[in-house]
Amino acid sequence: MAAIPLTAAGAERLEAELQRLKTKERPDVINAIAEARAQGDLSENAEYESARERQAFIEGRIQELEGTLSNAQIIDPASLDADGRVVFGATVEIEELETGGRVTYQIVGDAESDIRENRISISSPVARALIGKTEGDVVEVNAPAGVREYEILSIQYV
Numbered sequence: 001m002a003a004i005p006l007t008a009a010g011a012e013r014l015e016a017e018l019q020r021l022k023t024k025e026r027p028d029v030i031n032a033i034a035e036a037r038a039q040g041d042l043s044e045n046a047e048y049e050s051a052r053e054r055q056a057f058i059e060g061r062i063q064e065l066e067g068t069l070s071n072a073q074i075i076d077p078a079s080l081d082a083d084g085r086v087v088f089g090a091t092v093e094i095e096e097l098e099t100g101g102r103v104t105y106q107i108v109g110d111a112e113s114d115i116r117e118n119r120i121s122i123s124s125p126v127a128r129a130l131i132g133k134t135e136g137d138v139v140e141v142n143a144p145a146g147v148r149e150y151e152i153l154s155i156q157y158v
Helices: 008-038 046-070 125-130
Strands: 006-009 072-075 089-096 103-109 119-121 138-143 148-157
Touching: 006 008, 006 103, 008 046, 046 072, 046 119, 089 125, 103 125, 119 125, 125 138, 125 148
Parallel strands: 006 072, 103 119
Antiparallel strands: 089 103, 089 148, 138 148
């Protein structure tokens, strides 16, 4: 299996989620299944079915996290010799030229991307356009709504 790029902070977040699933969520759902079984007839027991579905989700997520972490390649952007260029793990502030809207993104691996936290995947169109560029560069991004132009305002390696 190919190496999965992760930032050090992203790996810590995934490890914390794995620990929470194993130590809290898994025991809780096992108790819920036991309680639902104690109610008798399982064929019409909605609590039992719900707990079983939750258990399947938790076990699947545990397997997914273990697989990701076992194949992780931890990359510390602060230790990279980026020479002022946008690289994996960099935090980039950009401004859309048409609207003047500014946003800051950290470029991370697929496993740790979360747009609500402004962490975008290295495979996203915006990240692909930014990689290798420097402050002051203008990049074009082919977005679903059309071509957008962004200027790179700053780059940080946190």
